[in-house]
Amino acid sequence: MTAAIEVEGLTKRFGELVALDRVDFAVPERSVFGLLGPNGAGKTTAIRILATVLRADEGRASILGRDVSTHPDAVRRVIGLAGQYAAVDANLTGRENLRLIGLLTQMDDAAISPRGSELLSRFDLTDAADRPARTYSGGMRRRLDIAAALMPRPPVLFLDEPTTGLDLQSRGELWGMIRELVADGTTVLLTTQYLEEADRLSDRIAVIDHGQMIVNDSPSALKAQLGSTVAELGFDDEMIAERAREALATRFPELDREATTLRLTTNDGARVLIDVLRTLDASSLAPASLAVHEPSLDDVFLKLTGRHAEPADAEPAAAAAPPPAGGRRRRRGAA
Amino acid sequence: MSADVETVAVRERPAPVRAVRDTFALMQRNLIAYRRVPQLLVFSTIQPVIFVVMFRYVFGEAITVPPPFTYVDFLMPGIFVQTVVFGAIATAIGLATDMKSGLMERFQSLPMARSAVLAGRTFADLARNVFVVLLMIAVGYLVGFRIHNGVLGLVAGIVVLLLFGYAMSWIFATVGLAVGDPETAQAAAFPLLAPLVFASSLFVPAEEMVGWLQPWANHQPVSVTAKAVRYFVLGDTDLGHLSDVWESLIWIVAILVVFVPFAVRRYRLAV
Numbered sequence: 358m359t360a361a362i363e364v365e366g367l368t369k370r371f372g373e374l375v376a377l378d379r380v381d382f383a384v385p386e387r388s389v390f391g392l393l394g395p396n397g398a399g400k401t402t403a404i405r406i407l408a409t410v411l412r413a414d415e416g417r418a419s420i421l422g423r424d425v426s427t428h429p430d431a432v433r434r435v436i437g438l439a440g441q442y443a444a445v446d447a448n449l450t451g452r453e454n455l456r457l458i459g460l461l462t463q464m465d466d467a468a469i470s471p472r473g474s475e476l477l478s479r480f481d482l483t484d485a486a487d488r489p490a491r492t493y494s495g496g497m498r499r500r501l502d503i504a505a506a507l508m509p510r511p512p513v514l515f516l517d518e519p520t521t522g523l524d525l526q527s528r529g530e531l532w533g534m535i536r537e538l539v540a541d542g543t544t545v546l547l548t549t550q551y552l553e554e555a556d557r558l559s560d561r562i563a564v565i566d567h568g569q570m571i572v573n574d575s576p577s578a579l580k581a582q583l584g585s586t587v588a589e590l591g592f593d594d595e596m597i598a599e600r601a602r603e604a605l606a607t608r609f610p611e612l613d614r615e616a617t618t619l620r621l622t623t624n625d626g627a628r629v630l631i632d633v634l635r636t637l638d639a640s641s642l643a644p645a646s647l648a649v650h651e652p653s654l655d656d657v658f659l660k661l662t663g664r665h666a667e668p669a670d671a672e673p674a675a676a677a678a679p680p681p682a683g684g685r686r687r688r689r690g691a692a
Numbered sequence: 693m694s695a696d697v698e699t700v701a702v703r704e705r706p707a708p709v710r711a712v713r714d715t716f717a718l719m720q721r722n723l724i725a726y727r728r729v730p731q732l733l734v735f736s737t738i739q740p741v742i743f744v745v746m747f748r749y750v751f752g753e754a755i756t757v758p759p760p761f762t763y764v765d766f767l768m769p770g771i772f773v774q775t776v777v778f779g780a781i782a783t784a785i786g787l788a789t790d791m792k793s794g795l796m797e798r799f800q801s802l803p804m805a806r807s808a809v810l811a812g813r814t815f816a817d818l819a820r821n822v823f824v825v826l827l828m829i830a831v832g833y834l835v836g837f838r839i840h841n842g843v844l845g846l847v848a849g850i851v852v853l854l855l856f857g858y859a860m861s862w863i864f865a866t867v868g869l870a871v872g873d874p875e876t877a878q879a880a881a882f883p884l885l886a887p888l889v890f891a892s893s894l895f896v897p898a899e900e901m902v903g904w905l906q907p908w909a910n911h912q913p914v915s916v917t918a919k920a921v922r923y924f925v926l927g928d929t930d931l932g933h934l935s936d937v938w939e940s941l942i943w944i945v946a947i948l949v950v951f952v953p954f955a956v957r958r959y960r961l962a963v
Contacts, residue, residue: 408801433803444794448725460717461804463710465703489728505798 361386361513361544362407366416369402369568376402378568379416384546384561386512389539391559392548393657399568400548401441404517407546408438420513434463437506437514441521443498444505447491451482451501454490455508462509469508476504480534496527503534514538516547520554532557552653556580564657571661583652583660584622588630591646592617604640605633613659619644622652622660711805718812719819722786726820736782737824740775741831744768747895748835755896758930765840766931768832769849769921770894773914775828776821776857777889783817783861784868784877791872810959814861821857825850841927849924852940856917859944862951869958888914897931913943 362384369377377399384390392400405411407418409429417424423431445454452473459469477486480500485493490501499519506514516535520528535558539545549555555562556576563573572579592598595617602614609629613620623629630649637643655665705713726733744767752763790796790809799809829837829846839846867884868877891901891909898909909915920940922932 405797410797410800430803433801436801438798438801440794440797442794444798446721446725446795447793448728449721453721453724457717457721458798458802461714461799461802461808463703463705463803 359386360384361388362390362418362420362546364403364407364416364418367403367406367413367418368415369399369406369411369413375568377406377413380565380568380570382563382570382573384544386544387539387542388560389535389545389547389558391555391562392546392565393550393552393555393562394548394565395550395658398565400565401517402568403565404438404440404515404546404548408436408515409433410438434509435512437509437511439499439503439506439514439516439519441517443495443502445490445498445501448489450487450489451477451493451504452486454501455505458505458508464509472508472510476507480504481530496523499523499527499531503531507538512542513544514546516545518548518550521550528554552657553651564661566658566662579657580652581624583657585624585651586622586629587650587652587656588621588623588633589646589648589650590619590621590633590644591648592619592642593645597642600640601637601642601644604642605636608632608636620659622656707805711807711811714805714808715811715815718808719816722813722816723819725786732782733820733824736779737775737827739778740771740828743774743895744771744828744831744835747771751895755900757897761840761926761929761931762836764832764836765838765926766897766922767895768828768837769925769932770892770918771832772825772828772849772853772921773856773918774889774894775824776853777860777885777914779817779821779824779857780860780864781878781881781885782820782864783813784864784871784881785874786813786817787865787868788872788874788877791869792874806959807956810865810955814858814865817861818854818858821854825853839925841925845924845927849921852917852920852924852937855944856913856940859947859951862948862955865955866951866958869955869961888912892918894918911939913940913947916940916943 360383362382364380364382367377367380368375380399380403382390392403394400402411406413407420407425409425409432412426417426419425420432421435423435425432446457449457455473455476456469459473464472474483474486477483480503482497482501482504485497490498493501499522503516503519506516519535520531523531532554535545535547545558547555547558556579559576561573562576562579564571574582590601592601598614598617598619602612602619605612605619609621609632611622621629621633630647634644652660658664747767748764752767755763755766757763757766787796787810790799796809863884864877864881867880871877871880891905892898892912892915893909894914898906898915901909916936916939919932919936922929923934923936924932926932928934
């Protein structure tokens with residue numbers, strides 16, 4: 358399989374700050390590549406360079422064999438970009454927005470209107486098609502934004518945090534649409550702050566932190582390394598927590614304590630928990646709280662770097678993104 | 693690869709054709725905003741109407757104008773110039789809004805003519821000026837303004853006005869792209885415009901100002917454009933000579949020569 362996107366030694370500095378530091382990766386055609394990292398990790402910078410909006414300082418990148426710095430116009434003919442904020446004109450209707458993008462992507466005049474109607478219906482916007490986009494909800498705007506990116510049927514699609522700020526249902530719908538696009542032959546590069554999203558959609562996940570790629574692996578390999586369940590036991594104070602850690606240390610050497618919380622990553626959640634609680638009970642200790650969830654981006658960072666996933670200041674544009682809500686992870690079991 | 697992706701319905705067009713089409717598409721898009729949000733247009737016309745009423749009826753009696761003209765004949769060309777000058781702020785606000793909303797970033801990732809974003813914006817604002825100037829001429833008629841130099845003179849005056857408004861749009865395109873935020877663009881505009889609009893011969897003849905201000909008030913771009921328009925609509929009088937037309941055209945060319953490259957440079961750096 359040939360690579361749709363090839364990136365070698367890509368580096369970008371903003372003054373003192375190194376937003377991207379010698380990043381390499383390749384994305385095969387018809388696959389989804391997930392760039393995972395906290396705010397300011399360099400994800401948006403990478404997408405901006407690949408979409409020819411920003412120039413790299415060093416390194417090279419090409420889309421379907423077209424170099425982004427020497428042949429930007431050729432690259433623009435094969436890509437679609439849906440940025441972080443739904444970049445639609447609020448005063449135009451949904452249909453007019455798609456028409457504008459159709460014109461500006463040099464589509465055949467005759468093809469613009471049918472393609473627009475097709476996308477409006479596919480993204481469930483037909484009823485709202487002739488209303489100004491400023492009357493749309495956040496989810497509708499986001500769908501319109503992605504529809505606009507798809508107007509000329511680009512073989513390569515960039516999605517910058519496509520589901521940030523969307524409710525659960527819209528998020529699920531969008532995931533379905535992305536899978537359909539890939540089934541149709543599109544190559545997708547998406548960025549996300551959610552491990553779950555990268556896991557559900559991507560054929561390969563790269564974790565990026567302070568401009569550096571710290572891992573690039575398949576979701577299954579990443580999860581085998583991370584464990585599929587994270588259990589967190591909270592205690593009333595650090596002394597009790599430390600006594601609990603000591604009681605458990607021989608049987609569970611991978612257990613970590615941070616202040617009053619013990620954290621355990623495992624591939625065998627339920628059984629391990631029973632063991633943990635029995636051991637604690639035998640020492641007459643009981644946790645004040647107990648939470649079980651799938652690993653989050655923060656857990657990935659703790660595991661891979663020993664640090665929490667902390668937002669950097671590299672991408673001020675990304676600062677508006679809300680942090681992942683705890684409830685989202687826990688409710689996932691029902692989805 | 694499946695058929696869906698291979699059938700990309702795009703067309704290769706020669707560069708000039710693409711530039712014209714893209715500019716037109718964006719100009720149309722910018723003009724739709726005036727139709728959808730009419731308050732944009734209403735508020736930008738109410739202000740000059742208030743100026744007309746205020747100057748015409750409050751200060752009008754105190755300012756003498758050589759006969760056979762009346763103060764309103766002197767005032768209205770000044771109001772027209774003021775209208776297109778303040779209207780140019782819309783160029784800054786429009787571009788800054790596109791930067792903030794992320795649309796500018798999308799445009800930069802599209803296979804469109806690089807010139808079209810700025811050309812589409814400034815041409816849309818030029819089209820809006822045609823409408824606003826005609827409206828203000830009608831308002832002028834209601835308060836006693838009359839053409840003294842024939843219809844051709846009026847048309848020539850309108851052409852100078854529109855050219856000057858177009859040049860001002862490029863100054864404000866630079867401002868809008870530099871600040872990247874519509875509220876800031878609006879706030880930045882007033883201190884730039886105040887010395888041009890108020891230390892001018894738009895509302896009061898420069899001869900009535902303190903001595904040190906007169907050279908500026910007589911030769912700065914807004915004043916000479918008002919005098920050029922007076923020359924065209926009133927004829928060759930002390931209110932405006934042919935030399936003022938030349939001075940105005942020199943200012944227009946100078947502004948474009950300086951600010952078009954500035955704005956284009958800012959556009960390349962934008963996002």
